[in-house]
Amino acid sequence: MSIPLLTSVVLVYLTIVAFLTVKAYRGTHSAADYMLAGREIHPFVMAMSYGATFVSTSAIIGFGGAAAVFGMSVLWLTVLAIIVGIFIAFVFFGRRTRMMGLNLNAHTFPEFLGRRFDSRGIQGLTALLIFTAMPLYASVVLMGGGKFISEVLAIDYNVALFFLTLIVALYVIMGGLKAVMYTDAFQGTIMFSGLMVLLVATYYKLGGITVAHQRLTDMREIAVKIFGAKGHTGWTGFPEFGSEYWLVVVTTIILGVGIGVLAQPQLIVRFMTVKSNRELNRAVLIGGIFILAAVGVPFIVGPLSNVYFYSENPETAGKIALLAADKNVGRIIPMYISAAMPQWFTALFMITMLSAAMSTLSSQFHAMGTSLGRDIYEKALGCNGNTVLLTRIAILFAITLSYFLAWGLPHFFEGGTAIIARGTAIFFGICAAAFLPIYFGAIYFKGMTKLSAYAGFITGTLVSFFWLFFIHLKESKPLLLCKTLFGVDSLAMGTKWALVDPLVIALPAAIVATLLFNVFGKKMPQQHVEHCFHQVK
Amino acid sequence: MFGLEGLGVPAAFALTLLGTALCIWYGLKNWNAGHLTDEEDRQKQAWIDEEHRVEDSL
Numbered sequence: 001m002s003i004p005l006l007t008s009v010v011l012v013y014l015t016i017v018a019f020l021t022v023k024a025y026r027g028t029h030s031a032a033d034y035m036l037a038g039r040e041i042h043p044f045v046m047a048m049s050y051g052a053t054f055v056s057t058s059a060i061i062g063f064g065g066a067a068a069v070f071g072m073s074v075l076w077l078t079v080l081a082i083i084v085g086i087f088i089a090f091v092f093f094g095r096r097t098r099m100m101g102l103n104l105n106a107h108t109f110p111e112f113l114g115r116r117f118d119s120r121g122i123q124g125l126t127a128l129l130i131f132t133a134m135p136l137y138a139s140v141v142l143m144g145g146g147k148f149i150s151e152v153l154a155i156d157y158n159v160a161l162f163f164l165t166l167i168v169a170l171y172v173i174m175g176g177l178k179a180v181m182y183t184d185a186f187q188g189t190i191m192f193s194g195l196m197v198l199l200v201a202t203y204y205k206l207g208g209i210t211v212a213h214q215r216l217t218d219m220r221e222i223a224v225k226i227f228g229a230k231g232h233t234g235w236t237g238f239p240e241f242g243s244e245y246w247l248v249v250v251t252t253i254i255l256g257v258g259i260g261v262l263a264q265p266q267l268i269v270r271f272m273t274v275k276s277n278r279e280l281n282r283a284v285l286i287g288g289i290f291i292l293a294a295v296g297v298p299f300i301v302g303p304l305s306n307v308y309f310y311s312e313n314p315e316t317a318g319k320i321a322l323l324a325a326d327k328n329v330g331r332i333i334p335m336y337i338s339a340a341m342p343q344w345f346t347a348l349f350m351i352t353m354l355s356a357a358m359s360t361l362s363s364q365f366h367a368m369g370t371s372l373g374r375d376i377y378e379k380a381l382g383c384n385g386n387t388v389l390l391t392r393i394a395i396l397f398a399i400t401l402s403y404f405l406a407w408g409l410p411h412f413f414e415g416g417t418a419i420i421a422r423g424t425a426i427f428f429g430i431c432a433a434a435f436l437p438i439y440f441g442a443i444y445f446k447g448m449t450k451l452s453a454y455a456g457f458i459t460g461t462l463v464s465f466f467w468l469f470f471i472h473l474k475e476s477k478p479l480l481l482c483k484t485l486f487g488v489d490s491l492a493m494g495t496k497w498a499l500v501d502p503l504v505i506a507l508p509a510a511i512v513a514t515l516l517f518n519v520f521g522k523k524m525p526q527q528h529v530e531h532c533f534h535q536v537k
Numbered sequence: 538m539f540g541l542e543g544l545g546v547p548a549a550f551a552l553t554l555l556g557t558a559l560c561i562w563y564g565l566k567n568w569n570a571g572h573l574t575d576e577e578d579r580q581k582q583a584w585i586d587e588e589h590r591v592e593d594s595l
Contacts, residue, residue: 023594030588031588041582071546072541072546072550075546076545078549079556083559086560087556091560091563101578102581209539210539212540214540236541236546237546238543276574277571278571280571282567285560285561286569287560288559288560289557289560289561292554292556296553365552535576
């Protein structure tokens with residue numbers, strides 16, 4: 001790739017990010033500015049920030065690579081991302097969250113729950129879960145970004161990781177959520193443009209929409225020959241019902257992420273950053289279009305890369321995408337871009353990937369920092385201090401933790417690539433099980449008790465972790481705890497339970513626990529409930 | 538249909554586009570609905586004032 005071209009593009013990009021950071025820094029004067037962007041965010045910025053935070057390099061490189069293996073059936077995640085992640089989230093969750101958040105003066109998601117149930121314990125525990133589980137998610141996003149940069153620039157992974165972390169750390173710590181959201185909007189715009197160009201170029205290169213699909217459909221026999229034992233039925237078909245691939249696609253990818261999106265702390269907090277419901281209504285339109293491109297394109301291009309590698313690229317002729325990338329799922333999309341796209345697009349895609357990584361990372365760092373500084377240290381532990389300063393220190397701590405995880409993970413997990421998509425799905429699944437029942441109850445049920453909130457949260461969390469450590473083979477095997485204690489990789493070894501995602505078990509369990517304990521718990525004071533639900537409709 | 542086989546993937550394509558159309562329709566229909574009320578504005582200002590008081594006391 002042309003180094004002067006790439007350098008120029010990166011410099012322009014970083015200059016704009018720096019400008020937006022300074023603008024945010026100058027406009028940040030209070031805790032509400034630092035944590036909620038002053039509750040004055042424009043709907044375009046809100047929608048793009050929400051989408052860009054949701055869609056990371058994991059979604060594009062990790063899930064795009066996974067789509068090259070599993071096929072277009074993963075497009076069902078795009079369906080859920082648009083209908084659940086945007087429409088239902090904004091219309092049925094966002095408006096209530098914004099109003100209740102204003103009534104309670106909540107600055108973070110844990111604070112929102114803590115004040116709704118008048119419990120510092122709930123605030124502290126939810127923040128603790130965010131602070132312990134999110135570093136894994138942040139580290140895989142860092143890995144995705146770092147690996148892409150090291151691949152494109154042909155530099156050492158550790159060097160790429162260090163500079164990526166440093167740049168994001170600077171603007172998050174300086175400008176708080178305003179810097180995060182301004183840069184997200186800019187980065188989201190780049191992502192949208194880059195992915196649309198990628199989609200059009202891919203279809204054009206492979207002969208048009210129908211021809212490209214047909215060529216992929218015609219490769220069915222190859223897919224069945226290689227992956228047929230696991231339930232593959234071709235890249236334009238759905239995996240065989242109940243097969244290993246069906247379980248992974250449906251329970252981990254589609255449901256894990258598609259339902260988990262409703263309960264992401266770093267996304268929920270964005271509902272509280274806008275001035276009124278009008279901004280949320282407008283953001284539905286912008287968010288829907290953005291997610292169509294950001295989540296849809298990788299799931300179309302990924303499978304189609306099989307056609308390119310198999311029959312268009314002389315160097316990989318006769319090889320499907322996975323084999324062309326030496327069985328490294330995370331390399332499929334970067335390899336496809338390098339081989340199939342013109343040089344100028346590689347530069348644009350480099351910036352697209354940087355944007356995807358940085359927009360998600362900045363929000364994760366901010367969410368972890370506010371959880372530690374505001375929710376745990378200041379509120380749950382009752383230590384007073386300058387909120388903004390405490391949060392800045394906490395963000396720095398969270399960034400350091402994620403950095404070291406991203407540095408160490410590639411040595412631990414099978415080349416470190418499969419974990420990119422898996423880490424995302426794990427975090428989304430844990431969030432859905434732990435937070436969704438309590439969050440849904442908080443905004444919809446006036447009669448929900450503190451006991452049932454605790455019960456739902458604790459059940460969802462414990463069942464998720466139990467399933468991850470002892471049942472779900474993909475995690476229990478590398479985590480080694482099950483092997484150490486019981487001498488087997490999974491307690492469900494040899495059965496299909498070992499392939500079922502934790503979410504499928506933990507979320508229903510959390511819902512049952514929430515409903516059951518609501519019968520026994522003491523009702524919240526009527527005056528408090530009325531205050532929470534004032535003007536909420 | 539469009540070179541795709543079976544029902545699962547074509548249905549996903551169709552629902553993806555319909556879902557986006559739903560978001561566009563909703564956004565346009567409610568473009569000017571839900572403007573900030575005076576009460577919300579007062580509430581917001583009250584929290585800002587309180588935060589300033591807390592910061593001053595620290």
